[in-house]
Amino acid sequence: MSARAAILERLAASPERFPGTLLLTGPSEGALERESRRLAARLLCPGDDGAGECRSCRRVEEGIHPDLMTLLPEGVGDIRIERVREALAFAAGRPYEAARRVVRIPKAERLGDAAENALLKSLEEPGDRVRWILSTTRPDALRPTIRSRATVASLPAPSLEERETTWRERGFSEDEARDLVLAADESEEDPAERLKEFRELRLAIVGALEEGLGGGRLPPLLLCAEAMAPRGEDRGPGRLLSELLADAALATAAVPAAALRHRAVAGRLAALARRVPPAALRDAAVMAADAPADRRRGNRRLHFEKILIGLYGAVRRDGGRSG
Numbered sequence: 001m002s003a004r005a006a007i008l009e010r011l012a013a014s015p016e017r018f019p020g021t022l023l024l025t026g027p028s029e030g031a032l033e034r035e036s037r038r039l040a041a042r043l044l045c046p047g048d049d050g051a052g053e054c055r056s057c058r059r060v061e062e063g064i065h066p067d068l069m070t071l072l073p074e075g076v077g078d079i080r081i082e083r084v085r086e087a088l089a090f091a092a093g094r095p096y097e098a099a100r101r102v103v104r105i106p107k108a109e110r111l112g113d114a115a116e117n118a119l120l121k122s123l124e125e126p127g128d129r130v131r132w133i134l135s136t137t138r139p140d141a142l143r144p145t146i147r148s149r150a151t152v153a154s155l156p157a158p159s160l161e162e163r164e165t166t167w168r169e170r171g172f173s174e175d176e177a178r179d180l181v182l183a184a185d186e187s188e189e190d191p192a193e194r195l196k197e198f199r200e201l202r203l204a205i206v207g208a209l210e211e212g213l214g215g216g217r218l219p220p221l222l223l224c225a226e227a228m229a230p231r232g233e234d235r236g237p238g239r240l241l242s243e244l245l246a247d248a249a250l251a252t253a254a255v256p257a258a259a260l261r262h263r264a265v266a267g268r269l270a271a272l273a274r275r276v277p278p279a280a281l282r283d284a285a286v287m288a289a290d291a292p293a294d295r296r297r298g299n300r301r302l303h304f305e306k307i308l309i310g311l312y313g314a315v316r317r318d319g320g321r322s323g
């Protein structure tokens, strides 16, 4: 059970004082889903049922409470405007049995412009009979007009172990759960595909380091630098390079493989680390984690080129070292 923000404890404690519109943000869609459902149950519960075990709370959990509506996008597109209009009609209606109605909008970043416009008035003044609970992993993707109408509460980031446990509960093996956490993608969509891409990228980076630093060839390192600077603001590849270099630096300090982040390639990193001065690995790891936020792809590529060429130079200067 992950820690819960104090503001959420206060909100759940007094349904009467719950804000008309709550925007719940956090790093994991799974955690947002659980929290928004728990708050909805609390708002609809006829009693003071902390455990959420009464009939009303159970029906919220099963998604069949008549005073709860959940608005979801269909497929990969935006939430459809027709569904938003249905939600507005539901929100304006008299509750069947609870003191109020609740509309949940998970993935609120997928409200399109028209949907946001249609919602503004009700979010601003929902009245006593409805509570809106929006949630998103990407609050920046919501327009300020929506954010300014909501009370914002953030869930704390779950620990590494909690995130691994969540993936294992979804049927992934121990190794897969670990790599999914390391892949650090927050979307939680299509995890099998992301796992595959992540592992391919990791093998490509390790291969480039082996060829470049172990084999003394510059071109694989330049190609690697290119791959570290993808379009857009994805900083995942640079972070992965940084973690691999940090693991390699730890391997030279005789840290057991089990303590490394990327256990799957620990042996290869340890072999690589025997050829590179540890201080150079550590410096490179720090620099790789600190890629410029600059959107110009060329500048970011140069940043990674500088790091990898620096390592290449350190290996050549240190040529006497090996094995």
Ligand SMILES: [Zn+2]
Residues within 6 Å of the ligand: 041, 045, 046, 047, 049, 052, 053, 054, 055, 056, 057, 058
């Ligand atoms: Zn209850």
